[in-house]
Amino acid sequence: IDDEVRAQESLRLADERLARALRAASLSELSVSIAHELNQPLQAVVANTGAFQRWLAADPPNFNHASRVAQKIIRNADAAAQVITRIRALFSKTEGEPYAIDLNAVIREVCDLLGDRLASSSVKLDLQLDPGLPTTTADHVQMEQVVLNIVRNGIEAMQDVNINVRSLRIVSRRQNDETVEVEVRDSGRGLGDPERIFEAFYTTKPDGMGMGLAICHSIVEAHRGRLWAENVETGGASITFSLPICAADSTKTSTGATVGV
Numbered sequence: 737i738d739d740e741v742r743a744q745e746s747l748r749l750a751d752e753r754l755a756r757a758l759r760a761a762s763l764s765e766l767s768v769s770i771a772h773e774l775n776q777p778l779q780a781v782v783a784n785t786g787a788f789q790r791w792l793a794a795d796p797p798n799f800n801h802a803s804r805v806a807q808k809i810i811r812n813a814d815a816a817a818q819v820i821t822r823i824r825a826l827f828s829k830t831e832g833e834p835y836a837i838d839l840n841a842v843i844r845e846v847c848d849l850l851g852d853r854l855a856s857s858s859v860k861l862d863l864q865l866d867p868g869l870p871t872t873t874a875d876h877v878q879m880e881q882v883v884l885n886i887v888r889n890g891i892e893a894m895q896d897v898n899i900n901v902r903s904l905r906i907v908s909r910r911q912n913d914e915t916v917e918v919e920v921r922d923s924g925r926g927l928g929d930p931e932r933i934f935e936a937f938y939t940t941k942p943d944g945m946g947m948g949l950a951i952c953h954s955i956v957e958a959h960r961g962r963l964w965a966e967n968v969e970t971g972g973a974s975i976t977f978s979l980p981i982c983a984a985d986s987t988k989t990s991t992g993a994t995v996g997v
Contacts, residue, residue: 777815836871858899873982893924919976
């Protein structure tokens with residue numbers, strides 16, 4: 737009986753240690769996720785502030801360009817504020833109101849935000865957006881983050897290929913299963929393990945944290961969608977996500993105001 741009691745006590749202590757380890761791992765993953773989400777808009781604020789100063793310091797000062805950069809800084813700061821808002825909503829378990837958003841508009845906004853990055857990386861952008869694309873119910877900022885992460889991932893995937901073949905194709909389309917799809921296809925060297933790229937902390941980049949695509953996966957799933965990746969036979973990789981088409985009379989249309997989902 738004593739041996740059985742000791743065995744049960746050892747099992748209980750092992751379970752407690754495992755539970756503590758899992759809680760610590762979850763907290764660590766959450767902390768990295770929050771840091772990753774905040775790092776992106778804050779880095780953009782720093783970069784755009786430098787550009788703002790350069791335009792003002794030019795001789796003569798270019799106020800038109802400075803004004804456009806200032807608008808980007810405002811959007812970046814608002815994106816950081818939205819991250820904090822969503823985190824607070826997450827811990828208070830409050831649900832946001834859904835909005836009907838235009839994914840084509842989100843794609844164009846992201847391409848505008850990454851315009852300088854595309855140009856400096858010598859990446860040719862090919863937009864093939866369905867003009868009749870239906871709206872989908874989603875958080876505008878979160879969808880912008882998904883597209884931003886995937887597009888940035890595509891740009892980085894082509895850093896070690898010849899600049900003459902660097903192209904990024906973004907396609908939006910309606911599918912017969914009442915979903916809308918967005919595909920981002922690069923001309924890089926392809927994915928070593930397409931099944932693992934959405935795992936938290938998995939990365940092939942020396943300075944990467946492995947959270948960008950994992951966050952995208954969580955966001956898309958939270959919107960009842962799918963996200964997948966595959967290598968392209970002609971070279972490069974393709975990352976695609978799909979979301980349900982929303983009912984036209986059940987949601988409000990958003991032009992940028994967002995709430996947590």
